[in-house]
Amino acid sequence: MSIYDYTVTTESGDTYSMSKYRGHPLIIVNTATKCGFAPQFEQLEQLYEQHKDDGLIVLGFPSDQFHQELDDSAKAAEACRMTYGVSFPMHAICEVNGANALPLFDYLKAQAKGTLGDNIKWNFTKFLVTADGEVVKRYAPKTNPLKMDLSLILK
Template sequence: MQERESIYDIEVTSLEGERQTLEQYRGKVLLIVNVASKCGFTPQYAGLEELYRSYRDRGLVVLGFPCDQFGHQEPGDAEEIRSFCSLTYQVSFPMFAKIEVNGPGTHPLYRLLKSAQKGLLGSEAIKWNFTKFLVDRGGEVVQRYAPTATPESIAKDILPLL
């Protein structure tokens, strides 16, 4: 039987262009979100930042993955994304390079997340920006949240994992 790939082995690229694995987040509770700067849910950046600032000292890390697959709502390059997040929402949690979450170019991280926690009616497809995945300290994907789930509403699920 083949061992399942660990979330910590997956390579990602930071918004600054540095390639790394998620190994540095081992032992942390992760909230992984596909984000966009021109989406109706974009104001959730404020709630995500609030969660991060409130619980980072207890082991929570929010990871933002910009995605332009839904209505061309993340058209900018890395510098534009960084500037928007910093100036508009004072984002301090880790942000990564733009990725695809659906289709043949799906990033390996999202292949793992979607297979671990299916969406509505068993669908794996990400339906829109700001879909969220909660990962426990052991690297298990424990919950998937619809874009409409606010960061504030997710806090009740995060707290027991900290």
């Protein structure tokens, strides 16, 4: 299996294959609009704007697993756009841990095993993925996105 074998759903309910992003470095992050770390949306958007010409894609996956998200995917995405200026792709609300976790997040956690434990502890856990689909780094929720080492995924 690779990251490109998974399907995900956009905030509007459209499903697509992650293979859409083959050849692009990725930052994948579980988000929550009512979380104290929500200002990280601004830094993630800054990175996206700064490096999108290099192919970088930021993918936001809202989760209410920690009870800090709106109950509607489209409303959550709209809040990100209106409050933080987010223009990167947002997805349907999902779980990131447990039996109902989005399979993509099970894969990300397995590939980054040992770096921060088996489960995602909180919102704004960030994963760096190379253009070849290799998960190379997992960052804790408290890590400011501007402090991430993007040289691991950008050429």
